[in-house]
Amino acid sequence: MELKDLYIFMKVVETGNISKAAKELNYVQSNVTARIHKLEEELTTPLFHRHNRGMTLTPEGKTLIQYAEKILSQVTDMKKAFQNADKPTGKLEIGSVETVIKLPFILSTYNKKYQNVDLSLTTGVTEELIDEVLNYRLDGAFITAGNHNVHPDLVQYDVFEEELVLVSDMNPVSLEEIKEKPFLVFSSGCGYRAKLQEWLRDEQVVPSKLMELGTLETILGSVYSGLGVSYVPKSIVEHHHARGLMQYHRLPEQYSKIKTVFIRKKDAFLTSSLEKFIETIGEIRSVQGTTFPFFLRE
Incomplete structure (x- = not known):
């Protein structure tokens, strides 16, 4: 098995079909096809399901990805090991x-x-x-x-x-009233969101609405306009608070640090x-x- 075959395999996985992989690798399509067939013969198993829309991985193909990523990463590491330590490239x-x-x-x-x-x-x-x-x-x-x-x-x-704080617009509101408002959050997997949900769970609060917004600017703008409240680092909103654009509310340290x-x-x-x-x-x-x-x- 040649390393080049693994590079080609990973490129086909990335692009989803032979022709796109060949174009990006600057190979003729038949060469890429032959390399994939050669790899399948060596491993004695099909790696892709072929269909009109392209190619999808078989379970064996998905397993090969894990090995290929490790092998190619180690090859990259080997090359990097010979860099000049004072002048890395x-x-x-x-x-x-x-x-x-x-x-x-x-x-x-x-x-x-x-x-x-x-x-x-x-x-x-x-x-x-x-x-x-x-x-x-x-x-x-x-x-x-x-x-x-x-x-x-x-x-x-x-x-x-950092310290996380609940932020809302400048209309007077208590912490209890905040619990009734829509919460504006980043996508699942965000550490700030996980901390917020930990507090909500312990307070036995079921949010009226959880709205996922993609950027900090969108979230802060939505808080300012009164759409809902959010949970963000205090350092980010201090200047907004100083300008009278929004207010923040502290939570206990176990939820805010x-x-x-x-x-x-x-x-x-x-x-x-x-x-x-x-x-x-x-x-x-x-x-x-x-x-x-x-x-x-x-």
């Missing part, structure tokens, strides 16, 4: 809960110091990002977490801790580019003290 794929104000600061600081690294950023909610790191699709990610390790197969680095951590896969090779990225986080944090100079949200 290659790709560094980082994930993050969606940025708010100054995440670009840490990225630009790193990029200015290590210009030969091709740094990219993917955003998502915590659960999605954990899965991406565990399956070697991201080198590391910023996520929200409680006071325990998020997964035994991950190494995590504390970045900063949340940490942002940086995670990486424990058994993945620690490349020089990732090591320097982690060092950059530490350097900025040590200079700034306990307040990290950027904020993250989900």
